Structure formats: C-alpha cells, structure tokens
Amino acid sequence: MKSYMDLSKDELEQLYAQLVQEYKEAKEKDLKLDMSRGKPAASQLDMQMDLMDTLDSAADYKTEDGTDCRNYGILDGIPEAKKLMADMMGVENPDNVVVCGNASLTIMYDTVSRCMTHGVLGSTPWSKLEKIKFLCPVPGYDRHFAITQHFGIEMITVPMTPEGPDMDMVEQLAGSDEAVKGIWCVPKYSNPQGYSYSDETVRRFAGMKTAAKDFRIFWDNAYVIHHLYEDEQAGLLDILGECEKAGNPDRVFEFASTSKVSFPGGGIAAIASSKANLDEMRKSLTIQTIGHDKINQLRHVRYFKDVEGMTEHMRKHAEIMRPKFEAVLKVLEEELGGVGIAQWTQPKGGYFISFEAMEGCAKKIVAKCKEAGVVLTGAGATFPYGLDPKDTNIRLAPTLPTPEELAAATDLFVLCVKLVSVEKLLGKNQ
Amino acid sequence: MKSYMDLSKDELEQLYAQLVQEYKEAKEKDLKLDMSRGKPAASQLDMQMDLMDTLDSAADYKTEDGTDCRNYGILDGIPEAKKLMADMMGVENPDNVVVCGNASLTIMYDTVSRCMTHGVLGSTPWSKLEKIKFLCPVPGYDRHFAITQHFGIEMITVPMTPEGPDMDMVEQLAGSDEAVKGIWCVPKYSNPQGYSYSDETVRRFAGMKTAAKDFRIFWDNAYVIHHLYEDEQAGLLDILGECEKAGNPDRVFEFASTSKVSFPGGGIAAIASSKANLDEMRKSLTIQTIGHDKINQLRHVRYFKDVEGMTEHMRKHAEIMRPKFEAVLKVLEEELGGVGIAQWTQPKGGYFISFEAMEGCAKKIVAKCKEAGVVLTGAGATFPYGLDPKDTNIRLAPTLPTPEELAAATDLFVLCVKLVSVEKLLGKNQ
Numbered sequence: 091m092k093s094y095m096d097l098s099k100d101e102l103e104q105l106y107a108q109l110v111q112e113y114k115e116a117k118e119k120d121l122k123l124d125m126s127r128g129k130p131a132a133s134q135l136d137m138q139m140d141l142m143d144t145l146d147s148a149a150d151y152k153t154e155d156g157t158d159c160r161n162y163g164i165l166d167g168i169p170e171a172k173k174l175m176a177d178m179m180g181v182e183n184p185d186n187v188v189v190c191g192n193a194s195l196t197i198m199y200d201t202v203s204r205c206m207t208h209g210v211l212g213s214t215p216w217s218k219l220e221k222i223k224f225l226c227p228v229p230g231y232d233r234h235f236a237i238t239q240h241f242g243i244e245m246i247t248v249p250m251t252p253e254g255p256d257m258d259m260v261e262q263l264a265g266s267d268e269a270v271k272g273i274w275c276v277p278k279y280s281n282p283q284g285y286s287y288s289d290e291t292v293r294r295f296a297g298m299k300t301a302a303k304d305f306r307i308f309w310d311n312a313y314v315i316h317h318l319y320e321d322e323q324a325g326l327l328d329i330l331g332e333c334e335k336a337g338n339p340d341r342v343f344e345f346a347s348t349s350k351v352s353f354p355g356g357g358i359a360a361i362a363s364s365k366a367n368l369d370e371m372r373k374s375l376t377i378q379t380i381g382h383d384k385i386n387q388l389r390h391v392r393y394f395k396d397v398e399g400m401t402e403h404m405r406k407h408a409e410i411m412r413p414k415f416e417a418v419l420k421v422l423e424e425e426l427g428g429v430g431i432a433q434w435t436q437p438k439g440g441y442f443i444s445f446e447a448m449e450g451c452a453k454k455i456v457a458k459c460k461e462a463g464v465v466l467t468g469a470g471a472t473f474p475y476g477l478d479p480k481d482t483n484i485r486l487a488p489t490l491p492t493p494e495e496l497a498a499a500t501d502l503f504v505l506c507v508k509l510v511s512v513e514k515l516l517g518k519n520q
Numbered sequence: 521m522k523s524y525m526d527l528s529k530d531e532l533e534q535l536y537a538q539l540v541q542e543y544k545e546a547k548e549k550d551l552k553l554d555m556s557r558g559k560p561a562a563s564q565l566d567m568q569m570d571l572m573d574t575l576d577s578a579a580d581y582k583t584e585d586g587t588d589c590r591n592y593g594i595l596d597g598i599p600e601a602k603k604l605m606a607d608m609m610g611v612e613n614p615d616n617v618v619v620c621g622n623a624s625l626t627i628m629y630d631t632v633s634r635c636m637t638h639g640v641l642g643s644t645p646w647s648k649l650e651k652i653k654f655l656c657p658v659p660g661y662d663r664h665f666a667i668t669q670h671f672g673i674e675m676i677t678v679p680m681t682p683e684g685p686d687m688d689m690v691e692q693l694a695g696s697d698e699a700v701k702g703i704w705c706v707p708k709y710s711n712p713q714g715y716s717y718s719d720e721t722v723r724r725f726a727g728m729k730t731a732a733k734d735f736r737i738f739w740d741n742a743y744v745i746h747h748l749y750e751d752e753q754a755g756l757l758d759i760l761g762e763c764e765k766a767g768n769p770d771r772v773f774e775f776a777s778t779s780k781v782s783f784p785g786g787g788i789a790a791i792a793s794s795k796a797n798l799d800e801m802r803k804s805l806t807i808q809t810i811g812h813d814k815i816n817q818l819r820h821v822r823y824f825k826d827v828e829g830m831t832e833h834m835r836k837h838a839e840i841m842r843p844k845f846e847a848v849l850k851v852l853e854e855e856l857g858g859v860g861i862a863q864w865t866q867p868k869g870g871y872f873i874s875f876e877a878m879e880g881c882a883k884k885i886v887a888k889c890k891e892a893g894v895v896l897t898g899a900g901a902t903f904p905y906g907l908d909p910k911d912t913n914i915r916l917a918p919t920l921p922t923p924e925e926l927a928a929a930t931d932l933f934v935l936c937v938k939l940v941s942v943e944k945l946l947g948k949n950q
Binding site (some may be wrong): 127129130132135139140141142143145146147149158159160161162163191192193195196199200203206207217233236237240241349353354355356374376377378379380381382383384385386 | 557560565571575576588589590622623630633636637647663667783785806810811812815
C-alpha cells in the first residue's frame with residue numbers, strides 16, 4: 091500500500107473526504123464493543139468449569155502434610171500449592187514461594203505498602219524519606235503506576251525495547267540515585283507490547299550496581315505460561331536464580347497468579363523471593379491475616395495436578411485467543427501496512443497488542459472510536475500519571491470480544507487511525 | 521467449698537502436699553491437649569460440607585445484577601453478598617457494606633494501614649504525626665493489639681466491664697487527647713470475656729466528644745450471630761445507626777466475617793461504614809485489587825440464602841459448642857467455686873471464657889499446664905505488648921477439643937490453678 095507520506099495534498103483531501111464518509115456510516119452501525127481490558131472471554135472460562143467439581147462435600151480436605159484446609163492454620167500457602175506456583179514461575183525451590191489470596195496485584199500493593207511503612211530488611215521506611223522514585227518501563231501497566239502514585243512515589247519512565255527496558259538507562263539511574271528504590275517489570279509477554287526480556291537483560295538486572303541498598307525489582311510475571319503459539323514460546327531466565335548467582339539474592343520480588351489460568355478473581359496468587367525477604371514478609375503476614383483461602387489453593391492443586399497440567403490447560407486457552415490476535419493483526423497489516431502512519435507489535439503471548447500512532451494522535455483516535463461505539467484502553471493509560479508525552483501509544487486488548495465483534499471493532503479502529511492521521515497530515519486537527 | 525483464705529497454714533501445707541502428688545500423677549498421663557485458640561472443631565466443619573456442593577460446573581455464576589462471577593469486575597462485593605453481610609451485622613443499608621476477601625483481620629489491618637499512609641477523610645496521614653494512640657479495652661484480642669503495635673501505635677489500656685469498656689475513661693481519654701485516634705472493640709460476646717456492650721455503652725460511643733476529628737472506632741463484630749443459647753441471646757445496638765443519629769456518621773468501621781460460620785480461611789468478610797468512609801476505602805481498593813473472590817461470595821449467598829439461613833445454621837454450631845462450654849464451667853464451679861482463688865465469666869456466646877487467677881499467678885498456671893501437656897493461650901496475650909500488669913488473666917478456648925479432651929484438660933487446669941494459688945498463699949513461689 092502506498093504510504094500516506096507520499097500522497098499529494100489533493101490526494102490526501104480526497105482520501106479525507108472518503109474517510110469522513112466512511113466514519114459517518116460506521117457511526118450509524120451503533121456498535122457497542124469493548125477492547126479496553128485484558129479480560130478472558132466467556133468461552134475461555136467455560137473451559138475450566140470442572141475446576142468447580144474438584145472439591146465437593148465428599149472430598150478429602152487434607153493437604154499432603156495433613157493440615158485440614160477447612161480450618162485455621164498455615165500462613166504462607168499449603169505445600170502443594172507452593173510447589174505448583176514455584177513450578178509455574180520457574181522458581182527452583184518452593185521454599186522461595188508464598189501463596190496468598192486471589193490476586194497478585196494485592197500482593198504487589200502490600201509489598202510496596204510494607205516497604206513504605208516498615209522499610210526493607212532493616213532500611214529506613216520509605217515513607218520517612220524525603221523522596222522515593224521508581225523506574226517505570228513505558229509503555230507499561232497502568233495498575234503498577236497507580237500503586238506507586240498512590241504512595242506518592244515519583245515515577246521515572248524508561249523506554250522499552252524488544253529485549254526489555256533500556257538497560258543502560260536503568261543501570262545509570264539505579265546506580266547513581268539512592269532515591270531510586272524500585273522498578274516495575276512485566277518480563278514475559280509484557281503489557282502492552284508482548285515483549286520478553288532477553289537473557290542479557292535479566293542478567294544485567296541481577297548483576298547491576300544500585301545506589302540504594304534496598305532497591306527492589308518488582309517482577310510481575312503475569313503471563314509466564316500465557317503463550318499463543320506452541321512452537322514460538324518465549325523463554326525467560328529465572329531472575330531469582332540469577333540474582334543469587336550475582337550475589338544479590340534479595341533484589342527481587344516476583345509475582346504471579348492463576349487469574350488468567352483459572353478464574354479472574356477466583357484464582358490463587360503467589361510471591362517468590364529470597365528467604366530473608368519472605369521471612370520479613372511473613373512477620374507482617376502473621377499480623378495481617380490468619381491465613382489465606384487454603385480451600386481454593388487445594389482446589390487448584392487437585393485440578394491442575396502439576397505445572398504440566400497447567401500448561402496443557404493453557405494450550406486450550408491459546409486456541410481461543412490465537413485466532414483473535416491474528417484477526418486483529420491481519421486487519422492492521424491489510425489496512426495500515428506500509429501506509430507509514432502506524433506501527434504495532436506482534437505478540438507471541440500475553441493479552442495485548444501495543445499500537446503506535448503518529449505523534450499527537452492517540453487520544454484523538456481513542457475518542458473517535460468511543461464516539462462510534464468501540465471502547466479502547468484510555469490513551470495515556472500505559473504511562474505514569476496517564477501522560478503519554480508523545481500521545482502515540484494505544485493498547486489493544488483482543489481477548490474479550492467474539493471474533494465477529496473483533497473484526498467490526500478493528501475495522502472501526504483502523505478507520506479512526508486513518509482519519510485522525512490524515513487530519514494531522516492536512517493540518518486539520520491542531 | 522471452704523475458701524482457701526480461711527485455711528490454716530497447716531491445712532494449706534497438707535493441701536499443698538496432696539496437690540503436688542496429684543500434679544505428679546497428672547504429668548504421668550502424658551496429655552497432649554490444646555485449649556489455646558478459638559478454632560472450630562472438626563465436627564462443626566463437617567456440618568457445612570454441603571456448602572462445597574453449592575457451586576459446581578453446572579451452576580449459574582451470574583449475580584442478580586447479571587455479573588459473571590467467573591470474570592473480573594465488581595470492586596466492593598456482589599450485591600447479594602452485601603445484603604447478606606449487612607443483615608448479619610444488623611446494618612440497615614447494604615450500601616454501607618463492602619464485602620472483601622476471606623478474613624476480617626485483613627480488612628482491619630488494611631484499614632489501619634490506610635489511615636497510617638493516607639489519613640482519614642483528608643486528615644494528616646497518621647504516620648506523619650509525632651505520636652498516635654489507640655485505646656485498648658482489656659483483656660482483649662491479641663491480634664488487634666498486634667496490628668497497632670506493628671504500626672508503632674501506642675496502646676492505652678481501658679478496663680472492661682460486663683457492660684463494655686469503662687466509658688468514663690474512654691470519654692475522658694478520647695475527649696482530651698488529639699493523639700488518641702482509635703479504639704478496638706469486640707462489642708458482642710467479647711474476646712475473651714463473652715461480654716456484650718449495653719445500649720448505653722453503644723450510645724455513649726456514638727455520641728461522645730473526641731479531641732481528634734479523625735478518631736475511629738474499630739468495631740470487630742466477630743461473634744455477632746455466635747450465640748450459645750436460643751433463649752439467652754445478647755442484643756447489640758447498630759452502632760452505625762447510632763453514630764448517624766448522634767451526628768457522627770463517619771465515626772465507626774465495623775467488621776465481620778463468616779470464618780466461624782462457614783470455614784475459617786475459606787469464608788467471606790465485610791466492612792460496614794459510612795458512605796464517605798467507604799468511598800475513601802474504594803479509592804484505595806481500586807488500586808489494591810481488581811476485585812475479591814466473587815465466586816466464594818456467590819457460594820455463600822447461594823448456600824445460606826439469607827440471614828435466617830445463617831442463624832439457623834449457627835444453632836447447629838451452638839449445639840456442639842454449648843456442651844463444651846458447660847463442661848468447662850461445670851468443672852470450674854465444682855472445683856473452684858467458693859475457694860476464693862479465682863473468678864471466671866459465664867459467656868452466652870462467642871468462643872472464649874475469661875479466667876482471673878490470683879495476682880501474679882497466670883503465667884505460672886499456664887506454664888504448669890504446659891509442662892503437663894495442656895496448651896493454653898499464653899498468659900499476657902490478652903493485653904497490649906503481651907503484658908498483663910497483674911498477671912491474672914487466662915483465656916480459655918473450649919471449642920476445638922472433644923468433650924473428653926476438654927474434661928481432661930480442665931481437670932488439669934483447675935489442679936494447676938490450685939497448686940499455684942496455694943504456693944502463693946504459702947509464699948513458696950516468690
């Protein structure tokens with residue numbers, strides 16, 4: 091397709107008139123579609139319904155160490171759930187895992203909150219310090235940024251690359267400024283790009299010098315087994331193991347959950363870290379809770395049995411998700427390939443596609459889509475404070491709609507991209 | 521029985537020799553019994569096993585407002601669970617309730633934590649203030665005190681009476697000192713006495729003047745439907761309603777859970793408060809979590825149906841618990857009644873009996889019991905910092921052991937009480 095950059099002003103005006111007409115017609119369709127959030131589709135949820143039959147009134151509720159899951163007891167997860175979650179995360183030793191409640195986001199919030207009120211392994215509580223900063227690879231996950239903003243932590247953006255965050259910049263910032271206490275990472279099939287960190291990136295994270303002794307990596311391994319393709323799976327080095335090898339065993343908090351494996355909100359979540367970090371966490375946990383929902387932990391272990399059972403299960407999810415990603419990517423390629431007004435990622439896993447529009451166009455595109463009945467993630471949401479400085483990034487979430495809905499939504503999306511871009515090229519939308 | 525106070529020294533010495541012999545024989549029985557914590561017995565848990573059949577793979581997972589409980593969505597509880605928990609707590613409007621995860625303790629911790637980091641309705645975050653104090657009715661619940669201690673909050677003890685905390689003292693302290701920001705209350709079948717607050721106590725709480733604008737009552741209604749007797753049930757005024765009437769609508773955070781109604785760790789928990797307080801909480805919640813376990817909320821609603829279903833269910837629990845309480849009380853009365861060395865409460869609900877030994881004897885009694893194989897709650901645990909200034913209070917938890925075990929454990933307990941008391945009277949244990 092001819093690049094819009096090569097069109098004459100007349101050609102652009104002609105195209106513009108045509109796009110305006112198409113948009114007018116599209117609005118008349120009265121669409122009501124949602125590509126805004128990374129929610130599994132109902133058809134995915136239907137696939138794990140037999141999870142709900144795993145523990146009935148006749149079941150045995152004893153763990154392998156003899157604990158009755160129906161009563162109080164066990165602070166940091168039943169042993170078999172620790173093993174399952176360790177294997178899922180690729181963490182060697184289940185002792186490095188604590189299994190908690192229904193959401194990893196809650197563990198992340200709690201972890202930051204504890205650092206604020208109690209410090210880290212004896213360091214000054216962060217809330218007592220003049221200034222605290224976190225590094226935020228961008229575009230990234232809005233709910234990470236919301237946590238740091240909530241606690242008044244200053245966020246410094248670091249550009250993402252297909253290999254992970256710009257590590258020169260990470261090393262420079264973390265190495266020189268004692269106020270830099272942490273970084274948010276989604277290391278595999280990142281939100282929103284679907285990038286996976288290279289071995290070199292992981293090793294540099296593990297080995298780098300940090301000015302703050304209590305610097306911590308918040309390693310949100312949200313999509314660790316969420317592959318779209320059997321034969322093109324991203325690998326990821328075990329950051330815990332690498333940190334230990336590098337002599338920085340306490341550097342990382344790793345998080346994962348089954349929210350997109352079993353049921354969002356009805357799953358189990360875990361944190362992995364060094365013994366020292368987890369011991370400190372347990373000291374707090376013993377005050378925060380008498381224990382998490384062991385019945386749900388047992389339910390998950392009995393259903394999936396082991397990590398092979400989980401990955402097998404995720405293949406079924408991939409069969410539903412893959413055609414959706416491909417449908418969106420096909421429309422993008424057919425309609426915007428070579429046109430010179432956009433770029434996008436081609437994820438092999440995770441829940442999102444990251445889309446880059448021309449500068450200053452993302453907000454307008456999202457608004458145009460909304461006006462015509464298609465809800466996208468708010469432009470800017472992928473940046474701290476909701477501020478995308480170039481206003482280019484849009485996160486596409488293809489999982490929730492049906493394939494038919496997706497086709498309609500993506501058609502509208504590319505139409506809006508073209509319309510807003512041509513407006514910009516013609517100087518109409520200043 | 522003749523009071524030990526009226527015995528001559530010789531009689532006491534003779535008694536002592538006999539008690540020492542009995543204790544020696546008791547130790548030889550090699551008991552291994554636990555009366556330390558308020559855990560339901562396995563026979564109680566067996567009664568709600570069909571809760572686990574309520575939601576199977578064929579069930580409908582839609583809430584009454586059409587939300588699919590298997591997916592993301594709903595921050596503050598499904599509508600029918602809000603209604604159920606409101607009715608359980610005696611709160612008029614379900615809008616004043618947020619249903620959370622599996623434990624009210626976690627909500628309490630979170631609530632204190634949020635006050636520390638973010639203040640209350642615009643007040644200075646408590647962590648930014650020089651000094652924060654909480655009033656702690658004693659004896660009380662160790663895990664409450666652990667939360668306040670964890671956040672470095674100074675605890676001031678207030679004596680309990682059968683009508684509730686000494687309200688003259690509460691009013692004086694809360695009314696005069698701006699650093700006093702809260703009070704811990706277990707208003708019904710209190711832990712450990714089983715006392716229930718009188719209407720006057722509740723009204724004085726609702727209406728009193730507080731020096732701190734952001735003073736909050738932490739109203740842990742843990743035993744709201746946990747009656748032992750059908751015909752002798754404690755009532756409790758709705759503190760939310762009373763606070764509203766008194767012009768202090770934002771004064772209280774109320775907590776409850778089904779931990780001892782369905783399964784400890786596998787239940788659901790809720791907070792009730794004013795709209796302003798809950799709105800502030802929701803602002804935080806939206807950052808802390810994408811939502812709690814709606815499936816478990818739905819499971820509970822479908823099983824209990826309504827609060828009548830719950831209270832009916834609690835009658836079955838009472839049938840198991842009542843004989844246990846009565847067995848302990850019977851032994852106490854037979855062996856220690858009129859002996860003048862101890863007092864104890866006679867609860868009509870809740871999970872505990874509070875026992876008062878002679879001054880300076882509680883720790884020794886607990887140690888003697890332990891030495892002979894019966895574990896009690898640590899002496900001092902019912903006081904802030906674990907310090908019972910007179911060393912008199914012992915919390916008895918009769919629910920977990922079988923009736924046979926309870927008989928053996930209580931026999932040993934009264935023996936230890938006598939032994940340690942006579943030692944004291946003879947001046948042997950200085």
